[in-house]
Amino acid sequence: MVALSDLLDDVVADVDALFVFSPSGSFYERFADADLDTPVVVVAPENAVDAETYIELPLEFKNVRDRIRFGVEGAMEADVVEEGDVIACSVAVFDGDQDAVIRVRVEEKMRSGIYDLFANSRADPSVIRDVFEVAIELGKKGQKGKPVGALFVVGDAGKVMNKSRPLSYNPFEKSHVHVGDPIVNVMLKEFSRLDGAFIISDSGKIVSAYRYLEPAAEGVDIPKGLGARHMSGAAITRDTNTTSIVLSESDGLVRAFKGGKMILEIDPEDY
Numbered sequence: 001m002v003a004l005s006d007l008l009d010d011v012v013a014d015v016d017a018l019f020v021f022s023p024s025g026s027f028y029e030r031f032a033d034a035d036l037d038t039p040v041v042v043v044a045p046e047n048a049v050d051a052e053t054y055i056e057l058p059l060e061f062k063n064v065r066d067r068i069r070f071g072v073e074g075a076m077e078a079d080v081v082e083e084g085d086v087i088a089c090s091v092a093v094f095d096g097d098q099d100a101v102i103r104v105r106v107e108e109k110m111r112s113g114i115y116d117l118f119a120n121s122r123a124d125p126s127v128i129r130d131v132f133e134v135a136i137e138l139g140k141k142g143q144k145g146k147p148v149g150a151l152f153v154v155g156d157a158g159k160v161m162n163k164s165r166p167l168s169y170n171p172f173e174k175s176h177v178h179v180g181d182p183i184v185n186v187m188l189k190e191f192s193r194l195d196g197a198f199i200i201s202d203s204g205k206i207v208s209a210y211r212y213l214e215p216a217a218e219g220v221d222i223p224k225g226l227g228a229r230h231m232s233g234a235a236i237t238r239d240t241n242t243t244s245i246v247l248s249e250s251d252g253l254v255r256a257f258k259g260g261k262m263i264l265e266i267d268p269e270d271y
C-alpha cells in the first residue's frame, strides 16, 4: 500500500536544504522549533522572521519559477548551496499560505547574473526588472520584425546626464513617464530606432532618449569584439553608480554592466 504522504515524502527525500519562501512568522517557527537535520533557509524580500540563514529576494516574483530561480541564484551567490545540491522549496503559488513544495537541483547554469543585477543595483529592483523586460522583448521580436539594438542606462541619472550630451531633441523632455507603464514600454520600443542611449532614473522616470554617452573609458574591461554601444554603456557604469542594460543589434544578446564590468549575458530566446 502506498499512502499519499509517501508520494509527498519523495519530494523532500534526501534534500540538502529546505528553502521557505516568504513564510509567515508562525509557519517559520514550526521549522525553527522542530530542530530538523536539514538546514532551513528563508527567502523573502525582508527577513521579517529573523531567520538565521536568509536570502534576500529583490522582488516578489509572481511567477513561481522565476521566484525559485532567483532564490537559488541568490543562495549560490551567498555560498549557501552549490552545484548538485537538491533543495525543497516551500512556496505560496496562490495568494496566502504556503501551498506547494517543489524539488529542484542546483545547477551552475542557474547562476545567470540576474540576481546580482536586481539585488545590487542602485535603481529600484522593479525598475531594473521593467527595463530588463523591455530589452528582452525587443530582443525577441525586434522592432517591426527587424533586429534592433538599444542602450538603457538605469539609475544615478543626474551624474549620467552630466557625462553625456543630446544627439537631438529629447522626446521625453518635460514628460513624467515611467518604465513599467505598458504605453511607455511601447514608446521605448518605438524609440529604440533612435541613436544613443535612454537615461532612466532610480525610480524609473524616463529622463531622456537620444543621449550620447561620454564617459572615460580607461579601466573598462569588456569582452573583445563589442562595439561603441557596449563600450560606452560599460564605461558609464564605472564613472557613475548606474547600471547599463544593452541589447545588441548584431548578435541579439542582452548584456548588463555594472562597475565597468559585464555582469550578465543572456540570449532573449532562452529567457
Ligand SMILES: Nc1ncnc2c1ncn2[C@@H]1O[C@H](COP(=O)(O)OP(=O)(O)OP(=O)(O)O)[C@@H](O)[C@H]1O
Binding pocket: 148, 149, 150, 151, 194, 195, 196, 197, 211, 212, 213, 214, 226, 227, 228, 229, 230, 231, 232, 247, 248, 249, 250, 251
Ligand atoms: N557613446 C555612445 N553613447 C550612446 N550611444 C552610442 C554611443 N556609441 C554608439 N552608440 C549607439 O550604438 C549604435 C551602434 O554602435 P556600434 O555598432 O559601434 O555598437 P555595438 O557595441 O557594436 O552595438 P551592436 O552590437 O548593437 O552593433 C550607434 O548607432 C549608436 O546609436
Ligand SMILES: [Mn+2]
Binding pocket: 227, 228, 250
Ligand atoms: Mn556594431
